[in-house]
Amino acid sequence: MKQLIIGAALLGLLAFDKPQTPNTLTDKEKKEGWKLLFDGKTTNGWRGAYKDKFPEKGWSVTDGMLTIQQSDGSESQSFGDIVTDGEYSDFDLMFDFKLTEGANSGVKYFVVEHSPKPKGSAFGLEFQVLDDDKHPDAKLGRNGNRTVGSLYDLIPASGKKANPIGEWNTGRVISKGKHVEHWLNGTKVVDYERGSEKFRELVAMSKYKAPEYNANGRFGEAPKGHILLQDHGNRVYYRNMKIRTL
Known part of the structure; x- marks a missing residue:
């Protein structure tokens, strides 16, 4: 009888420790207002940037992962970026990403599709997704502000601990007011105030100082915008994308 009790207790512990199924929400998360941006099976809720439907090729759903396939390494030229149908202002966004060797991508927010369409990626603030060791972009910019987890070309991620290439990382962006x-793998790596004097100084030292980025208002200061996943010509995987409004 004692052995049966111990066995039952162990089974209980194993059940308790069972990892959450990817692309699902717990009852607690649902009560907290979390919504899935990707259901693990379809591309519902997404479309091509500057398009009214999802790209016909390049992006695919495989084994519960939203994947952009390898192409020529160019920015948003081969298959194009994808954006959420919805727009967000005050939000808590979480996502898992897995890089292949030498890969580059990005998760943008406050993305507004202004006319005319830019040659590259749609404009927005970017959580950099990058193989820091193998992709040359990591050494460009200023003080490492193009490395994984950074606010691209503006603020370098500090104190980060990225998992090795081929393993999953968890990114998080929290926006409340300004x-x-x-966050990267549970550690806060960047914080800033949109529209502050310091933020505008950083923009003035970045590629975003160019007139085209500010033709429809100051860069990065839109009141709301889409979430965007970037096609930068490299294979990258995403899953567990969820968001709640704050």
Whole structure:
């Protein structure tokens, strides 16, 4: 009888420790207002940037992962970026990403599809997704502000611990009022105030100082915008994308 009790207890512990199924929400998360941006099976809720439907090729759903296939390494030229149908202002966004060797991508927010369409990626603030060791972009910019987890070309991620290439990382972006934070694998790596004097100084030292980025208002200061996944010509995987409004 004692052995049966111990066995039952162990089974209980194993059940308790069972990992959450990817692309699902717990009852607690549902009560907290979380919504899935990707259901693990379809591309519902997404479309091509500057398009009215999802790209016909390049992006695919495989084994519960939203994947952009390898192409020529160019920015948003081969298959194109994808954006959420919805727009967000105050939000808590979480996503898992897995890189292949030498890969580059990005998760953008406050993306507004202004006319005319830019040659590259749609404009927005970017949580950098990058193989820091193998992709040359990591050494460009200023003080490492193009490395994984950084606010691309503006603020370098600090104190980060990225998992090896081929393993999953968890990114998070929290935006409330003007305050924004980037988190990587449970550690806050960036925080800033959109529209502050300091933020505008950083923009003035970045590629975003160019007139085209500010033709429809100051860069990065739109009141709301889409979430975007970037096609940068490299294979990258996403899953567990969820968001809640704050």
